[in-house]
Amino acid sequence: MKIFQREQRSLFGEILDWMLTPLLLLWPVSLALTWLVAQGLANKPFDRALEYNARALAEFVGVVGGKVQFDLPRSASEILRADGSDSVYYQVVGPDGEFLSGERGLPEPLGDEAPTPGEVRLRDAEMHGVGIRVAWIRVRLALPDAPSALVQVAETREKRSVLATEIIKGVMLPQFVILPLAVLLVWLALARGIEPLNQLEQRIRARKPDDLSPLDDRTVPLEVAPLVASVNDLLTRLNDSLATQKRFLADAAHQLKTPLAGLRMQADLALREGTSTEEIKRSLQQIGRSSIRATHTVNQLLALARAEGSSVARQPCDLARLVIEVVHDAVPRALEKHIDLGYDGAAPGTPGVLLDGNPTLLKELARNLLDNAIIYTPSLPDRPGVVTARVLADSPGQVLLQVEDSGPGVPEAERELVFQPFYRALGNDADGSGLGLSIVREIARRHGAGVALEDARPGRHPPGTRLSVRFALRDLVGR
Helix, strand or coil: CCCCCCCCCCHHHHHHHHHHHHHHHHHHHHHHHHHHHHHHHHHHHHHHHHHHHHHHHHCCEEEECCEEEECCCCCHHHHHCCCCCCCEEEEEECCCCCEEEECCCCCCCCCCCCCCCCCEEEEEEEECCEEEEEEEEEECCCCCCCCCEEEEEEEECHHHHHHHHHHHHHHHHHHHHHHHHHHHHHHHHHHHHCHHHHHHHHHHHCCCCCCCCCCCHHHCCCCCHHHHHHHHHHHHHHHHHHHHHHHHHHHHHHHHHHHHHHHHHHHHHHCCCCCCHHHHHHHHHHHHHHHHHHHHHHHHHHHHHHHCCCCCCCEEEEHHHHHHHHHHHHHHHHHHCCCEEEECCCCCCCCCCEEEECHHHHHHHHHHHHHHHHHHCCCCCCCCCEEEEEEEECCCCCEEEEEEECCCCCCHHHCCHHHCCCCCCCCCCCCCCCCHHHHHHHHHHHCCEEEEEECCCCCCCCCCEEEEEEECHHHECCC
């Protein structure tokens, strides 16, 4: 259980922790290393003095009359004088282990330590329970087959400790001043470094609720620029979403105004005094047609809003199967208008008609293509109009959806305009909302597809209309 874990962490505190924690952890390590270095520095001059004293005493060991003697002049004994802080000891032992001079209690070196005669060795030892530093040397004697004599010089370690402590003080005392200063400077530098974030926060807070314009990413640090870019992308998508909602509300209010007014007028006519049964029936028929038109308009508006949504959930779709289902659903409407509706394309499961898309939106696309063709294709019982849908595996890596009719066609000057919402060609009394092709283009755009409009029968009258939706290679599955 993390008792001290906070749900919301401070960026300032997080960076400060990561900067100061190593500094504070390394400070004791620095103390330990400084102590070791100070010990080494303090030992060196005193060790050299011990080595010099050992060599100097070795000069007074000699052989007189076949016997080993140690003759220390009074003047030479000055080197062994104890100072005010440390005691100095020496010991001279003959080749047979006989004691010649000095301190009898001074410990001898271990037997496995056998330096070359004339070489000075150093070691740590204890004498009377006090730590000492010992320099010792083996002295070669002018006797046949005689082992060397041993000369040792030792001193207590008080001066060394004092010198090491002084070095530590000289190094560490300034750090007690520098460390708090460094912490303060890090604090100030970090506070200065995150100041642009505070300024960015103030600029965002100062904005009006309806201001969704992008933030200026030129005044923020490079590290914050990706965050600002992401916020700008979110603002752009939010702005588009709000614009879509506003457009939907405006379009719904505009398009529903006429059928609702017609409903009210027909209801008023039916409620007049003296209205005959036939007039009431006609009013009810008009009310029914207006309600159907209003329902169709609402459905078209909802389909357009759904097509303009911010996300499209995709999955593998058999386009031929989806279009055939839509054709079956459209048969009653086609029979009502005496239109010959059919499908002429690849069978479901045919290689090359499987694409990655949203099945609901793809069916909506095909439904609007067929509705548009059925609505705008003139048809009589003796001269039925023809509407044909087909799905083709066009070129390698492309799927083509086509819907063509035998209607009057669309003039070239109006072929781009018919994709605009609520645009209705002049001179056409077909009962449509003008939203079908807008929905088609938006759904195609969401799937990375292109929409083309052309004459179905060029050079003939009427030329008819062919609408083609071509899905690009990158949208195919299993290619």
